[in-house]
Amino acid sequence: MKNYSQRFFTGSELELYETKFANFLYLIEVFTRLELSKNIHIPSYDCSDYLITKISKIFYAIITDDEKYMEYLHLMICLSCFNWNKPFEKLPPTLSYSEFQYNLDSLKCWATYSTLSRSFQLQNISSTLDSFIFSIEPWKSITYRPIESIYKKLVNEMLAIPGYSFIPLDPRNFLLNSKQFQKEYLVDLSIDVKNLFDSKLNVLTRYYKVLKDVSVVAEMTRKSPKGTVFESRDHSRIGITDFFIRDTQMSVIPTMSLYKKDDNITIIKLIADCLTCLMLMIYISSGGPYGFPEMRVFKYASKERNLFINQVDKTVEFIINYSKNKSHIPICKVVDELTSDYIIYAIMVISPIIRTHNHKMNYLMKRDLLYEISSDSDLNRNDIGITPQQNLDDKEITSQILDSYLFADPITRNLIGNIKFDFLFKHYPSYELEDLLFNFRALRQAIIDIQRYQLGVDDADMRINPAVAKRSGHSLLTDIQNYGGILTGMEGYNNNTEYNGGYFISKSWIKLLGLGYEVSKFDPKDVKLSKERPEFQVSGDMNGILSKGCKIYGD
Secondary structure (H helix, E strand, O other): OHHHHOOOOOEHHHHOOHHHHHHHHHHHHHHHHOHHHOOOOOOOOOOOOOHHHHHHHHHHHHHHOOOOOHHHHHHHHHHOOEOOOOOOOOOOOEOOHHHHHHHHHHHHHHHHHHHHHHHHHHOOHHHHHHHHHOOOHHHOOOOHHHHHHHHHHHHHHHHOOOOOOOEEOOOOEEEEOOEEEEOHHHHHHHHHHHHHHHHHHHHHHHHEEEOOOHHHHHHHOOOOOOOOOOOOOOOOOOEHHHHOOHHHHHHOOOEEOOOOOOHHHHHHHHHHHHHHHHHHHHHHHHOOOOOHHHHHOOEOEOOOOOEEEOOOOOOEEEEEOOOOOOOOOOEEEEOOHHHHHHHHHHHHHHHHHHHHHHHHHOOOOOOOOOOOOEOOOOOOHHHHOOOOOOOOOHHHHHHHHHOOEOOEEOOOOEEOOHHHHHHHHHHOOOOOOHHHOOOHHHHHHHHHHHHHHHOOOOOEOOOOOHHHHHHHOOOOOOOHHHOOOOOOOOOOOOOOHHHHHHHHHHHHHHHHHOOOOOOOOOOHHHOOOOOOOOOOOOOOEOHHHHHHHHHHHOO
């Protein structure tokens, strides 16, 4: 069955689901040879068709032909519960809940994509869209409904497992996936990756005569009284570097020592490691709830810039969409001072180093950074926010990407991938045994729930919809097509409720964990701990958490 995950796919976004969809590809191929397939209607297709064409025809027939192929689809889902990669004598072993959930994620993705792809060819896409987008049951595809229904039942079953949910024991201790958890775990994780960043930076000093320390660059830029960080969100500057005079920008860029050509690759790899650490520092400090794909699209320059400097305390803040936030209102988050210094360092020092060594190696970045188009298609320039007035060649596109994206990785020709990011969770905090470590998904849930319990959220909508996030069963790659980070509706965002509320919530979170240069004096005994899990109202407003925050931390 592994061979079915190695067949050709035309869309990079579909490759993300390729492995998990392999079960279904295998079953489609062998279904007619199964004894239980007798007397079941099977969608027809031409065996000589390319794989994508074959899948498109099958799912188009399933989704659009009412109940004719319902039994076929239901049987396919049941059979996909088994792990067909494992050797077996009678029946293969069943998948775990989470593995089966990921398989259903892939089925939803491929069923939607392939059906709409076929509809586009048949020029009836408008009517076919109704099968997916309408929430009114009679208008939705009869065949697609069971997929969603089974998915919801699976998630509810997972939530019913003892110890699966996040359980508070006292103000300091929690149970997360049946294991002991404290919020200090997040602090230690942040400190460890910060130290890892520093160690990689120390190795870089072999290749540069003067590589200034993070704190020194911070004093010269973000903390300097000479710099002004005022800007209107309606008419923001092109880049964060524009806040600092040219002499300052040039003075923080290190002077290169002698090195061999092969050292260019080593230097770029070291920098990618630094940026991966920074990504996790940002996530912990801001308090989530973003998924991994959203963390990749931070931009410090261009008209779609989403990184800013707060004009009050000069910490770095970012404004970006969260795909599970159905209101599509961008969320404002802010990070602590220490993390702010590292972000500025990455922009002012590390980004110029990347550009220099990438120029020497002549790496060309992919056009499809966000996995939104087929690999054999050309990119709509507006999708990545590059200059639309001209047809740019690959070198010009690469230059603009490296001049704007914080987490670009020239060696992979893409933004930093989840494999590097996931590595950190498997090895840090360094003092923990491997079986006591938590993955990204578990920590995201912990962050959301600690905020709900310890910030006393009763009926407020923090614009992160944790109830939705809890029940949707995020994987690292779920709904990646929605993680674009385009700042729609930014006009007037500068002083509205979402901006001020998001900023305040982030500050409260930072103080709760004691992040930054000074450990908070906050006493956990003073935190309100609800005896029962509070009901989170998705349609509420932000006043609840603001008032609770004021009671805990003062005005």
